[in-house]
Amino acid sequence: MMLARVADSLYWIGRYVERAEHMCRLTDVMLNATLDRTEAANQVGRIALAAVGHPDPAKVADPYEAALALTLDRDNDGSITSSLASARENARQVRDQITTETWERLNLLYLRMTGAGAARAFSDGSSSFLGEAIADLHLFKGAADATMSHGEGWSFLMLGVHLERAQLIGRLLETCFGEGRTTALSDHFALTSLLRMSCALEPYLRVFTADIQPKFILEFLLLDEEFPRSIRFCTQRIEEHLSAVNRHTEVTPPANPERLAGRLKARLQYADMAEIQAGGASAFLANVLDECAAIHQALYEAYVAYPLELRLPA
Amino acid sequence: MATAHSVDKAEPQALPALAPYDEMRPGDGAVRPHYAALEARISTLSAAQLAERQRTLERFFLLQGITFTVYGGETTTERIIPTDLLPRIIPADEWAKIESGLAQRLKALNMFLADIYGEQQILMDGVVPRDLVLSAPSYRREMQNLFVPHAAYANVCGSDLIRQPDGAFAVLEDNLRVPSGVSYMLANREASKRVFPGTFRGAGVRSIDRYPDLLLSTLKSMAVEWRPNPQVVVLTPGVYNSAYYEHAYLARLMGAPLVEGRDLVVHDNMVYMRTTTGLRRVDVIYRRVDDDFIDPLTFRRDSGLGAAGLFNAYRAGNVVICNAPGTGVADDKAVYAYVPHIIRYYLGEDAILPNIETFLCREPAQLSHVLGNLDKFVVKAVGASGGYGMLVGPHSTKAQQAEFADALKADPENYIAQPTIQLSTAPCLVDATIEPRHVDLRPFILCGDKITVTPGALTRVALKRGSLVVNSSQGGGSKDTWVLDGDARAIRP
Numbered sequence: 045m046m047l048a049r050v051a052d053s054l055y056w057i058g059r060y061v062e063r064a065e066h067m068c069r070l071t072d073v074m075l076n077a078t079l080d081r082t083e084a085a086n087q088v089g090r091i092a093l094a095a096v097g098h099p100d101p102a103k104v105a106d107p108y109e110a111a112l113a114l115t116l117d118r119d120n121d122g123s124i125t126s127s128l129a130s131a132r133e134n135a136r137q138v139r140d141q142i143t144t145e146t147w148e149r150l151n152l153l154y155l156r157m158t159g160a161g162a163a164r165a166f167s168d169g170s171s172s173f174l175g176e177a178i179a180d181l182h183l184f185k186g187a188a189d190a191t192m193s194h195g196e197g198w199s200f201l202m203l204g205v206h207l208e209r210a211q212l213i214g215r216l217l218e219t220c221f222g223e224g225r226t227t228a229l230s231d232h233f234a235l236t237s238l239l240r241m242s243c244a245l246e247p248y249l250r251v252f253t254a255d256i257q258p259k260f261i262l263e264f265l266l267l268d269e270e271f272p273r274s275i276r277f278c279t280q281r282i283e284e285h286l287s288a289v290n291r292h293t294e295v296t297p298p299a300n301p302e303r304l305a306g307r308l309k310a311r312l313q314y315a316d317m318a319e320i321q322a323g324g325a326s327a328f329l330a331n332v333l334d335e336c337a338a339i340h341q342a343l344y345e346a347y348v349a350y351p352l353e354l355r356l357p358a
Numbered sequence: 359m360a361t362a363h364s365v366d367k368a369e370p371q372a373l374p375a376l377a378p379y380d381e382m383r384p385g386d387g388a389v390r391p392h393y394a395a396l397e398a399r400i401s402t403l404s405a406a407q408l409a410e411r412q413r414t415l416e417r418f419f420l421l422q423g424i425t426f427t428v429y430g431g432e433t434t435t436e437r438i439i440p441t442d443l444l445p446r447i448i449p450a451d452e453w454a455k456i457e458s459g460l461a462q463r464l465k466a467l468n469m470f471l472a473d474i475y476g477e478q479q480i481l482m483d484g485v486v487p488r489d490l491v492l493s494a495p496s497y498r499r500e501m502q503n504l505f506v507p508h509a510a511y512a513n514v515c516g517s518d519l520i521r522q523p524d525g526a527f528a529v530l531e532d533n534l535r536v537p538s539g540v541s542y543m544l545a546n547r548e549a550s551k552r553v554f555p556g557t558f559r560g561a562g563v564r565s566i567d568r569y570p571d572l573l574l575s576t577l578k579s580m581a582v583e584w585r586p587n588p589q590v591v592v593l594t595p596g597v598y599n600s601a602y603y604e605h606a607y608l609a610r611l612m613g614a615p616l617v618e619g620r621d622l623v624v625h626d627n628m629v630y631m632r633t634t635t636g637l638r639r640v641d642v643i644y645r646r647v648d649d650d651f652i653d654p655l656t657f658r659r660d661s662g663l664g665a666a667g668l669f670n671a672y673r674a675g676n677v678v679i680c681n682a683p684g685t686g687v688a689d690d691k692a693v694y695a696y697v698p699h700i701i702r703y704y705l706g707e708d709a710i711l712p713n714i715e716t717f718l719c720r721e722p723a724q725l726s727h728v729l730g731n732l733d734k735f736v737v738k739a740v741g742a743s744g745g746y747g748m749l750v751g752p753h754s755t756k757a758q759q760a761e762f763a764d765a766l767k768a769d770p771e772n773y774i775a776q777p778t779i780q781l782s783t784a785p786c787l788v789d790a791t792i793e794p795r796h797v798d799l800r801p802f803i804l805c806g807d808k809i810t811v812t813p814g815a816l817t818r819v820a821l822k823r824g825s826l827v828v829n830s831s832q833g834g835g836s837k838d839t840w841v842l843d844g845d846a847r848a849i850r851p
Contacts, residue, residue: 045633045634045635045638046615046633046634047615047617047621047631047632047633047634048621048632048633048634049618049620049621049632050615051634133597136423136597136602136606137597138616139423139603139606139607139610139616140606140607140609140610140615140616141610144422147422147423148421148422151421151422151423152421155420155436196634200634289634292634292635293634293635293636347634348634350636352623352632352637355636355637356625356637357625357626357628357637
């Protein structure tokens with residue numbers, strides 16, 4: 045049992061923290077890649093910016109400025125700093141529900157990202173700046189894991205993390221393999237960059253060796269059972285946490301997010317790459333993303349913004 | 359602390375009549391015995407070491423998020439409440455008197471509230487003027503003849519004490535509505551344990567750690583007896599309130615949900631909170647929302663901070679609101695003048711802690727005395743707070759005095775006057791040197807089935823040299839307050 049508003053805040057902390065981490069990685073990979081002035085490097089820049097919703101050619105032309113804005117611009121709701129500020133604001137609202145250790149990690153990172161020295165630190169070394177932010181976010185998740193009770197609140201936090209992650213990876217894959225893409229992704233450099241953006245390079249190599257091919261990447265990021273950033277892995281966690289949350293509820297809500305999550309998980313579990321490719325990866329990805337959005341919607345209707353009439357005592 | 363109803367009690371005075379009492383030094387370079395250990399410790403520290411400790415302290419507050427947010431046009435910044443490194447120390451015998459005085463006062467004030475909202479015997483006996491009470495804006499007619507468990511109307515009280523030049527403590531104000539600052543008392547203690555661990559250990563400081571626990575048991579004692587496992591919640595106006603940190607802090611340490619008005623639903627005169635698993639009954643609400651805002655159906659209709667129907671549920675006895683609505687009538691500035699009489703009336707005792715001399719302009723003789731000495735008095739409007747509607751005699755112009763004279767004559771009932779008060783001073787670290795600054799003292803008293811005074815306090819500091827204004831909105835800060843458990847012990851620097 046916890047306040048619906050608190051569950052909502054914990055869920056959004058999870059989402060914002062995951063979004064910030066993903067953006068850090070995307071920005072870092074893009075900046076690193078575009079140090080080279082090759083067409084492949086430009087392609088990486090385009091992928092990264094398209095995946096975050098800024099496929100503006102002017103931004104692609106000046107990746108450093110784009111990266112700076114993606115990192116520190118408070119006016120941009122999608123920037124890393126804005127995501128962290130939102131995560132912290134939510135954490136402040138449920139300060140009584142998260143442990144001091146967890147709060148301190150997030151607060152410290154926020155203070156550093158918004159502090160006077162942030163722009164300077166970024167220009168001195170964007171890679172180490174972003175790398176440290178990622179490491180701090182790992183510390184946050186580690187502190188939460190190690191100090192928070194793994195009860196209902198924890199489940200909502202994890203639901204936010206994994207739903208956001210599934211959607212971010214889905215959107216990145218859609219950018220690379222979806223309908224709107226202009227040129228096929230085939231360059232080795234661009235493909236490894238894609239794996240880096242998903243933090244998947246090393247785990248991928250262990251499964252598929254250095255044979256880097258688009259269809260294997262798609263398979264790995266969609267269907268791998270063990271890699272924590274594959275969409276299948278995320279849906280497994282989503283289903284687990286939804287069933288944990290549902291245990292506490294006396295009535296099964298009419299909107300049943302657990303059923304939707306279970307269905308999506310099964311679809312990914314029994315999916316076949318040949319079939320996906322025959323039917324078009326694009327359609328499959330679009331469907332997965334729609335399902336994720338539906339889970340989010342059902343989660344809200346079941347636990348956060350439910351109609352009061354159904355819950356009043358008789 | 360930007361409390362909703364904090365008042366600037368005193369203003370800088372041009373020429374103090376008496377030298378202020380200094381908490382550490384009685385004069386001639388001597389040090390009071392209970393400050394000896396601390397003095398010995400800080401005299402071994404260089405300015406740089408003191409500054410380093412000050413930074414440790416500030417970092418602690420920043421990291422904990424004990425900050426207030428300054429929303430600017432371009433940037434949003436986090437500021438900490440200024441906190442002074444050096445603790446203020448109160449010896450055991452002095453504390454014993456403060457403790458008994460505060461307990462006596464709260465006991466009498468709760469009896470007064472029970473009487474006012476009941477039979478009104480004290481008004482019939484003419485001890486306190488009837489119209490003074492019944493016309494006070496903080497008097498709530500809605501509370502009349504309502505059952506309050508243990509007749510404990512004010513459950514959490516934070517009284518403001520000052521030490522006068524002769525060394526005696528006096529009560530400047532009783533805060534019986536929604537007193538704040540207790541989280542700073544607790545956080546200051548955490549911080550000072552980090553910066554002066556050795557001195558702290560040696561001094562024999564009384565623990566204040568049990569405050570959240572005592573608060574919870576006080577709140578639980580207010581629940582109706584047939585609800586064996588009462589659900590206690592803390593009601594906050596929300597994250598933009600300046601005391602939000604405190605609300606979250608207390609909720610966390612009590613293990614009670616921190617709710618906002620929008621989390622509450624009143625149905626059939628029962629109060630519920632919206633949880634992930636549906637609605638759950640609420641028994642006791644420790645509300646940190648002012649009377650006016652708790653229920654738009656009963657009080658201010660434009661309030662979005664409370665819950666519609668909450669007061670009716672309270673009237674029906676299905677939920678307890680702490681502090682009870684309407685407690686403000688007992689900390690009204692004009693009623694304040696009668697507190698010594700109130701104590702004598704109910705308890706048959708003299709007040710252990712005296713009041714500050716207060717002139718009620720509603721009394722013709724007192725009014726003429728005030729009018730004749732406007733240049734010496736601090737004149738305050740009864741209903742106003744936060745330093746508004748106030749004349750500081752020694753700092754005023756003839757024109758301002760004439761303006762106030764007219765106002766006093768037109769509406770004498772609305773004003774009181776007090777002599778300008780010289781607060782005591784305590785050593786503070788200011789720009790790497792130790793200098794005396796004026797301080798007050800806000801201890802916290804709990805009252806449910808019994809009264810508990812926590813042996814500690816928030817010491818508020820006027821950080822500007824010579825200033826007597828301790829409010830955080832005007833450059834005030836705070837410091838830890840050590841209440842010793844016995845005589846000062848051997849020096850252990």
